[in-house]
Amino acid sequence: MADQYRFDEPFFPVPQAAVDADPATAMKKLLHHVGKLERSLADERLSALADLGEVLLEVASLTDDITHIIERWGVITNAQQAGMVRSVVALGKKLMEILKYHQVAPINTIGEPLDPETSDAVGTDVQEDVPANTVLREEQIGYTWAYGLLRRAKVIVAGGPDSVAADQTGQD
Amino acid sequence: MNDQVITCPYCGGTVSLDTPVCPDCKQDLSALARLAYGHAVYYNEALALAREEKLDQARDKLLVAIEHRPNFAPAHSLLAKVYARKGNWAEAQARAARVLELSPDDRDAPELAQQIAESASRAREAAARASRARADHLLKIYLRDVARAFGAGVGITALLMLIIRWIGGGRGSQE
Numbered sequence: 001m002a003d004q005y006r007f008d009e010p011f012f013p014v015p016q017a018a019v020d021a022d023p024a025t026a027m028k029k030l031l032h033h034v035g036k037l038e039r040s041l042a043d044e045r046l047s048a049l050a051d052l053g054e055v056l057l058e059v060a061s062l063t064d065d066i067t068h069i070i071e072r073w074g075v076i077t078n079a080q081q082a083g084m085v086r087s088v089v090a091l092g093k094k095l096m097e098i099l100k101y102h103q104v105a106p107i108n109t110i111g112e113p114l115d116p117e118t119s120d121a122v123g124t125d126v127q128e129d130v131p132a133n134t135v136l137r138e139e140q141i142g143y144t145w146a147y148g149l150l151r152r153a154k155v156i157v158a159g160g161p162d163s164v165a166a167d168q169t170g171q172d
Numbered sequence: 173m174n175d176q177v178i179t180c181p182y183c184g185g186t187v188s189l190d191t192p193v194c195p196d197c198k199q200d201l202s203a204l205a206r207l208a209y210g211h212a213v214y215y216n217e218a219l220a221l222a223r224e225e226k227l228d229q230a231r232d233k234l235l236v237a238i239e240h241r242p243n244f245a246p247a248h249s250l251l252a253k254v255y256a257r258k259g260n261w262a263e264a265q266a267r268a269a270r271v272l273e274l275s276p277d278d279r280d281a282p283e284l285a286q287q288i289a290e291s292a293s294r295a296r297e298a299a300a301r302a303s304r305a306r307a308d309h310l311l312k313i314y315l316r317d318v319a320r321a322f323g324a325g326v327g328i329t330a331l332l333m334l335i336i337r338w339i340g341g342g343r344g345s346q347e
Contacts, residue, residue, distance in 0.1 A: 004287060005253040007222040012212040012246065015190045018205035019213055026203030 211241035261292035
């Protein structure tokens with residue numbers, strides 16, 4: 001029986017490197033490597049978000065500047081000026097599109113009570129018919145984006161009746 | 173050696189498993205080669221063990237090799253021989269049949285299957301002969317016991333008859 005079933009077949013050719021390799025050790029090393037990469041990736045992502053935030057803030061400032069330019073332009077007297085204004089408006093729209101693409105939206109403050117989470121009151125104005133702390137106008141538009149607050153708004157708020165009285169006393 | 177190639181997971185380059193270092197990014201892919209050749213490594217270990225007559229260990233390695241690559245015909249073939257050597261004919265025949273399925277062009281496969289079938293047949297006949305011999309032996313013992321019991325019965329009956337006659341004769345002479 002033993003002679004009949006001899007184990008005389010050849011060994012299967014296997015590269016020595018494959019025989020010597022230890023997949024468990026390799027897997028352990030890889031897991032450490034992946035962990036390290038994931039940590040660095042998270043750091044890179046945070047850094048990239050911060051950079052993007054800064055760039056978007058610059059774009060938002062440019063948009064504000066363009067809005068101011070258009071507001072202060074005054075009466076258009078000739079075709080050349082009209083063309084320039086159109087170009088500036090078009091540029092502003094493009095910048096707004098960029099902001100919109102990155103989910104950057106202006107914070108709606110005017111007419112609303114001051115929200116200390118998003119806005120800083122940089123001054124007060126006397127308005128008898130408006131409740132105190134209501135935002136009257138913006139000195140700087142605030143913006144939010146997908147990751148929270150991008151820039152705080154700077155606003156002028158109504159001082160209310162007390163401040164009106166104080167104001168009148170001061171004038172007297 | 174086997175001309176097996178894999179795609180380098182680091183750079184996407186093509187790497188031969190015979191020299192598992194990526195020629196492009198120089199990463200050592202030996203662990204991947206080990207996984208690719210796992211079945212063959214276990215097969216070789218099993219073959220070495222079988223040659224040392226360590227049949228149970230060889231069988232275990234072969235089962236692992238087959239788990240790694242279920243269609244690896246040499247492992248089934250070797251396992252058929254290991255089972256044959258252990259006298260496990262049902263398993264040996266099943267493995268030999270699997271080799272025939274996996275390698276219909278292998279000229280040794282039908283020969284192995286036939287050898288195992290013949291050995292299994294001889295083993296069955298031997299078992300049947302042994303079974304018959306055992307039955308004959310038991311029958312002889314039974315007949316001998318029956319004959320003894322019969323003889324004992326006849327003797328006891330004769331003795332009883334003598335006693336009865338003797339008692340009956342005694343009463344007749346008193347009357």
